[in-house]
Every structure is written in structure tokens, then in C-alpha cells.
Amino acid sequence: MIEYDAEQKRMVLKLVYYGPAMSGKTTNLLKLHDLITQEGRGDLMVLDTTDDRTIFFDLLPFFLVAPSGLKIKVKVYTVPGQVRHDATRKAVLQRADGVVFVADSQLAEAANNFESFDNLEKNLAFVGIDIEKVPLVVQFNKRDLKNVASEEEIARVWGPTGVPVTTASALEGWGVVETFTKLLELTYAAIDRKYRLLEEHGLDGASFVRQMTNVGER
Amino acid sequence: MESRQTSNASANRLQFLVGEERGLRDVISEAEVLPLLRGAVRAGAFAAALADAEGKVLWSHAAPDAGEQGGSAGLRGPAILLEGEPVGSVLVKGEQGREEFLKGIAVMLTAAVNLLVGSNLKRMLTTEIHTTVVNQSYEELLETNRKLAASEARYRELAESLEIKVEERTAELKKALARLLQQEKLASVGQLAAGIAHEINNPMGFVTSNIHTMQKYLARFVEMLQFSRDLVAGAPGEAERERFAGKWRQLKLDMVLADVDELVSQSLGGAERVKKIVADLKGFSHIDDLGETVADLNAELDRTLAVLVHEIPPGAEIVREYGTLPGFSCRAGELCQVFLNIIVNACQARNAGLRIVIRTELSGDAIVIAFTDNGPGIPQEFLPRVFEPFFTTRPVGQGMGMGLAVVYDVVTAHGGTVEAGNSPEGGASFVVRLPLSSA
Numbered sequence: 001m002i003e004y005d006a007e008q009k010r011m012v013l014k015l016v017y018y019g020p021a022m023s024g025k026t027t028n029l030l031k032l033h034d035l036i037t038q039e040g041r042g043d044l045m046v047l048d049t050t051d052d053r054t055i056f057f058d059l060l061p062f063f064l065v066a067p068s069g070l071k072i073k074v075k076v077y078t079v080p081g082q083v084r085h086d087a088t089r090k091a092v093l094q095r096a097d098g099v100v101f102v103a104d105s106q107l108a109e110a111a112n113n114f115e116s117f118d119n120l121e122k123n124l125a126f127v128g129i130d131i132e133k134v135p136l137v138v139q140f141n142k143r144d145l146k147n148v149a150s151e152e153e154i155a156r157v158w159g160p161t162g163v164p165v166t167t168a169s170a171l172e173g174w175g176v177v178e179t180f181t182k183l184l185e186l187t188y189a190a191i192d193r194k195y196r197l198l199e200e201h202g203l204d205g206a207s208f209v210r211q212m213t214n215v216g217e218r
Numbered sequence: 219m220e221s222r223q224t225s226n227a228s229a230n231r232l233q234f235l236v237g238e239e240r241g242l243r244d245v246i247s248e249a250e251v252l253p254l255l256r257g258a259v260r261a262g263a264f265a266a267a268l269a270d271a272e273g274k275v276l277w278s279h280a281a282p283d284a285g286e287q288g289g290s291a292g293l294r295g296p297a298i299l300l301e302g303e304p305v306g307s308v309l310v311k312g313e314q315g316r317e318e319f320l321k322g323i324a325v326m327l328t329a330a331v332n333l334l335v336g337s338n339l340k341r342m343l344t345t346e347i348h349t350t351v352v353n354q355s356y357e358e359l360l361e362t363n364r365k366l367a368a369s370e371a372r373y374r375e376l377a378e379s380l381e382i383k384v385e386e387r388t389a390e391l392k393k394a395l396a397r398l399l400q401q402e403k404l405a406s407v408g409q410l411a412a413g414i415a416h417e418i419n420n421p422m423g424f425v426t427s428n429i430h431t432m433q434k435y436l437a438r439f440v441e442m443l444q445f446s447r448d449l450v451a452g453a454p455g456e457a458e459r460e461r462f463a464g465k466w467r468q469l470k471l472d473m474v475l476a477d478v479d480e481l482v483s484q485s486l487g488g489a490e491r492v493k494k495i496v497a498d499l500k501g502f503s504h505i506d507d508l509g510e511t512v513a514d515l516n517a518e519l520d521r522t523l524a525v526l527v528h529e530i531p532p533g534a535e536i537v538r539e540y541g542t543l544p545g546f547s548c549r550a551g552e553l554c555q556v557f558l559n560i561i562v563n564a565c566q567a568r569n570a571g572l573r574i575v576i577r578t579e580l581s582g583d584a585i586v587i588a589f590t591d592n593g594p595g596i597p598q599e600f601l602p603r604v605f606e607p608f609f610t611t612r613p614v615g616q617g618m619g620m621g622l623a624v625v626y627d628v629v630t631a632h633g634g635t636v637e638a639g640n641s642p643e644g645g646a647s648f649v650v651r652l653p654l655s656s657a
């Protein structure tokens with residue numbers, strides 16, 4: 001999955017925001033870009049979304065250096081939600097190290113959420129990623145709206161799966177950093193096991209997350 | 219089960235990944251960077267260079283006589299960032315004692331390189347995903363083909379439609395790619411210009427304020443000079459008086475005093491003009507807007523014309539017949555591009571005696587903007603094709619024939635229509651119709 005080059009002391013991680021069209025993936029990245037002020041946060045690239053193009057996703061890159069000198073680049077992508085862009089979704093999902101599934105909380109969107117999650121399962125299998133093992137967080141977005149699924153209902157459906165669930169209003173800007181933090185924690189745990197980030201590179205989970213999510217005073 | 223196998227097979231053949239790692243040299247080329255370095259030298263640096271993260275110089279440019287001039291130690295600009303990672307910096311050398319000025323140049327150069335990096339990266343990512351998706355679609359088509367072979371009869375029937383599909387697909391891709399290229403190009407040129415304009419504002423700020431201060435100091439010098447002259451005129455000592463008057467003549471102080479005010483106010487005027495140009499450029503590119511804003515299209519037309527002053531042939535007459543328009547919610551930068559492309563097109567219609575009439579009005583629930591020129595018009599057989607990408611009747615080298623294709627795309631994306639035709643008097647006319655409701 002992960003790209004790791006011991007000689008160059010470089011590691012590239014890929015995190016993907018998945019979900020149905022219009023659930024708020026791009027808005028999540030926009031808010032992360034606005035809220036996170038750490039020095040290595042790159043510019044957000046929104047590869048544009050006019051209607052008849054096959055070619056869109058967004059990219060928000062981060063860069064940090066571990067105490068050992070290991071350079072870590074984290075690339076956060078969104079995928080296009082529209083059904084017809086499945087090829088793009090597969091391409092972006094390849095080699096993902098972690099996934100946030102952004103669901104639209106509105107009751108009317110339940111079917112779209114379901115269909116998109118189903119598509120995520122299929123595509124993870126397609127690119128050879130085990131959904132049981134990949135760090136995965138589900139975000140229920142648009143909590144600011146009326147007619148949304150209740151928290152009890154969400155807990156009832158997702159509780160048994162053991163997948164961590166967060167709630168957010170990307171529009172209002174809350175829950176976004178929390179979701180990202182959760183994903184970073186899970187991702188760190190998954191790669192630390194394999195690449196000994198703490199033992200060999202002196203980078204512990206808390207400071208990895210802290211460095212990635214340094215939220216400025218605003 | 220079977221479909222799973224198919225999928226895996228084609229996954230193995232996928233060769234492109236999205237988001238491949240790139241270094242500075244993968245993203246920008248010598249040909250792109252050298253003009254920027256040359257620009258810095260033209261602006262007054264002795265030498266300018268771009269170095270990688272280790273400090274190794276990748277490309278450099280020096281003034282021809284830089285060797286003899288000696289000059290200051292190298293000045294390093296802020297880090298150039300590639301996806302947040304510091305990957306290099308610019309170095310600038312120049313006259314000893316002008317560090318502030320050189321620092322300004324280094325900052326400007328860095329901004330320009332950063333913009334270049336950003337827009338190239340975006341273009342590469344776009345192309346990359348495009349290649350991936352095209353490859354995958356191709357694999358999928360092959361797969362379909364294989365399945366078709368299983369049933370001869372069905373094959374025949376479907377193969378025909380497949381062929382049409384492939385043709386359609388190819389044409390579509392060609393169009394998409396052409397549009398993409400042009401849009402990226404426009405976007406990056408606009409961004410580069412606007413970015414540099416933005417950077418010019420800072421130094422212009424202190425230049426203006428320094429000239430103001432200098433104006434005050436000069437007034438004091440002038441007063442002191444006149445004071446000394448009066449003092450000496452009244453003093454005894456013929457010889458001293460003559461020496462003073464001689465020096466006064468030698469330095470041509472009468473002329474200097476008469477001229478100095480004029481010089482300073484002219485410089486201030488020039489600085490004001492630079493500020494205005496920068497404001498026009500920034501306004502035109504709408505670099506500060508994100509997404510849709512409510513715009514006054516008459517004002518946007520004026521903005522576009524302001525940016526275009528140098529493209530409009532001398533002696534040409536631009537007639538603005540603006541009606542009263544309601545605010546229009548749109549991506550104003552894109553619409554400015556539409557106006558620009560149509561007006562530039564009209565400017566090429568004829569050399570002497572060009573007259574362009576721009577009429578705006580609210581008609582029903584749509585804004586209608588009509589551009590009419592008095593050139594030769596568009597030959598009837600070309601009318602249906604003018605909005606096609608790459609369609610041009612001009613000689614090679616005068617544009618790619620993309621201007622009107624972009625016009626069509628942008629207007630359509632805003633839910634509007636654009637029609638090309640000829641006015642009864644014979645000139646070409648372009649009528650853009652933008653419905654208020656769909657915006």
C-alpha cells in the first residue's frame with residue numbers, strides 16, 4: 001500500500017475521502033485547508049467540477065519530517081461521487097492507506113449513502129485492499145440540516161460494525177478536524193506496526209496527529 | 219464470481235497511479251524558469267538562480283557584465299513549496315547596499331516560481347488521472363470485446379454500436395482534452411499575471427510612499443538653496459558672491475529648480491498608473507473570488523476593455539450601449555474571458571476604421587449582450603463551425619482557434635446561449651444570452 005523508500009528516507013501516505021456526490025467531501029477538504037495552519041500544509045488543488053468532465057478529484061497535501069529525518073508526505077484526496085465516474089474512483093482509491101466515508105445525513109439521501117458504500121466495498125476489493133483492515137472512518141455530515149437521520153439510528157446501524165463514526169457539519173466547520181484526527185490515529189497505528197515509526201523514527205502517534213492537525217487560533 | 223476475476227485482471231494491467239511523487243525538476247523545466255530568471259536580471263539583479271533543496275543550483279542567469287560588477291553576496295528567497303514540502307529556493311545577486319531591493323526581487327521571483335509549480339502540478343494531475351481513466355476504459359472495452367466474441371450473432375450486432383461508441387468516445391476525449399489544455403493555459407496565464415500583479419503591489423506601496431517623502435525633503439532642499447542665495451547676495455565680499463553665482467550656473471540650478479517638482483509629480487503619476495493597471499488585472503482575473511459572485515456585467519465589460527487597451531487597434535471606435543442590468547450571479551472571471559475572446563476576435567476583423575458596438579439589455583428574464591463589428595462578417599459556410607475547438611480561418615500562428623470554443627463552453631456552463639451571425643450591415647455579430655433564473 002504505502003510508498004516507502006528507506007534509502008531516500010521518504011514515505012508517502014494516501015488518504016481518501018469517499019462518498020456519494022454532494023455529500024460534502026470537497027467542503028471537508030476546504031475546511032481542513034482553512035483550519036489547519038501547520039507549516040507543511042500545501043495548497044488545496046480542486047480539479048474542477050464542471051459537469052461533463054471525467055476528470056475530477058481534489059488534493060490536499062501535507063508534509064512533515066520525523067525526528068529521525070524521515071520525510072512524510074500525506075496526500076488527502078476526494079473522489080467524484082457521480083456513478084459514472086467509477087474509473088476515476090478506482091484510480092484514486094488505489095494504494096489508499098486510509099479512507100473517510102462522508103455520508104449525507106439527510107433522510108432522503110439514505111439510499112445514495114448505501115449505494116456509495118456498496119461501491120466503496122466493491123472498489124476496495126477491486127484495487128486489492130481489505131476493507132476489514134484498512135483504516136476507515138464514517139462521517140455523518142450536514143448535521144446542521146433538518147430531516148436528518150437521528151444519532152440513535154446511526155448508532156443502531158453502525159454500532160455493530162465497529163467502524164468509528166463521527167458527526168459533522170462541514171459547512172459550519174465542526175467535526176471536520178475531529179474526523180481527520182480519528183483517521184490519522186487509525187492510520188498511524190496501522191503503519192507504525194509495519195514501519196516502526198516510533199522505534200526507528202522517534203515519531204509517536206500523538207505528535208504525528210498533532211503535527212498534522214495544528215489548528216491555528218481563529 | 220466471474221466479474222470479480224475480470225476486475226482483478228484489469229487491475230493488474232493498470233500502470234498509472236494517481237498522485238505519483240514528483241521532484242522540482244519533474245514539475246518545472248529550464249525553458250519555463252529561464253525567462254523568469256532573465257526577468258529578475260532585467261529588473262536590476264546581476265544574477266539570479268534557482269537551487270534545489272540541497273542548495274545545488276539547477277538553472278541560473280547572469281547579466282553579461284556581471285563578472286566585472288562584483289556585487290553583493292547571494293540573497294536567498296523564501297522556500298519554494300511543492301505540496302507543502304520545501305524543495306528549493308531562488309538566489310539573487312546584485313549591487314552592494316541594495317539588499318532591500320534584491321529581497322523584493324527574490325520574493326517576486328519565488329512567487330512566480332511557486333505559481334508555476336502549482337499550475338504545472340495541477341495540469342499534470344489532470345493529465346495523469348485522464349490517462350488512467352482512458353487506459354482503464356480501454357481495458358474495459360477490450361473486455362467487452364472478448365465477451366462479445368463468445369456469441370457470434372450478438373457480436374455482430376453489438377460490434378457495430380461499439381465502433382460508434384469508440385468513435386464517439388474518441389471525439390469526446392479529443393474535445394475534452396483540447397478544452398482542458400486551453401482552460402489550463404488560460405488559467406495559468408491569468409494566475410501568473412494576477413500573482414505577479416499582487417506581488418507588484420507591495421514594492422509599489424513603498425515606492426509611492428518614498429516618493430512622497432522625497433517630495434517633502436526636496437521642498438526643504440529648494441528652500442535652503444534659495445535661502446543661501448538670498449544670504450550670499452546680501453553679503454559683502456565680491457569674490458565670494460561671484461563664486462557662488464558661478465557654481466549656481468555651473469550646476470544649472472535655475473533649470474533644476476524649475477524641473478524638479480515636475481519630475482517628482484510625474485513619477486507619482488506613473489506609480490498611480492502602475493497601481494491602476496495592477497488593480498485592473500486583479501479585477502479582471504477575479505483571482506480573489508471563489509466560485510460564484512453577483513456581478514454587474516456592464517462593469518465586467520468595462521474591466522475587460524480596460525485590460526484590453528493595448529489590443530484594440532489605434533483609431534478603433536468602441537461604442538458602449540449599455541442598458542440597465544440586474545446583478546447576475548456567475549463566475550465573473552470566466553465571463554470576462556468570454557467578453558475578452560469575443561472582443562479580441564472582433565479586433566482582428568479589420569485594420570483601419572474598426573468600430574465595435576457592445577449592447578447590453580435585459581430582455582424578459584435574460585441578460586442579452588450583443589457584440590457587433592463592421593468587418594467583413596463570417597462566411598455563411600463557417601457559421602455552424604465557429605464554436606468548434608481548433609476551428610480557425612486565420613493563418614497558423616495566430617491563435618489556436620480555441621477562443622470561441624471557450625466562449626461557447628463558458629456560456630453554456632452558465633445555462634446560456636451564444637449565437638454567431640452577421641448584422642444586416644455585413645459585420646459579424648455575437649449575441650450572448652444569459653438567463654437570470656438558472657444562475
Ligand SMILES: Nc1nc2c(ncn2[C@@H]2O[C@H](COP(=O)(O)OP(=O)(O)O)[C@@H](O)[C@H]2O)c(=O)[nH]1
Pocket residue numbers: 019020021022023024025026027028078081141142143144145168169170171172
Ligand atoms: N447544510 C450543509 N451543506 C453542506 C455541508 N457540507 C457540504 N454542504 C453543501 O453540499 C454541497 C456539496 O458539497 P461538496 O463538498 O461539493 O460535495 P462533494 O460532491 O462531496 O465534494 C455544497 O453546496 C455544500 O455547500 C454541511 O455540513 N451542511
Ligand SMILES: [Mg+2]
Pocket residue numbers: 025026027049078080
Ligand atoms: Mg467534490
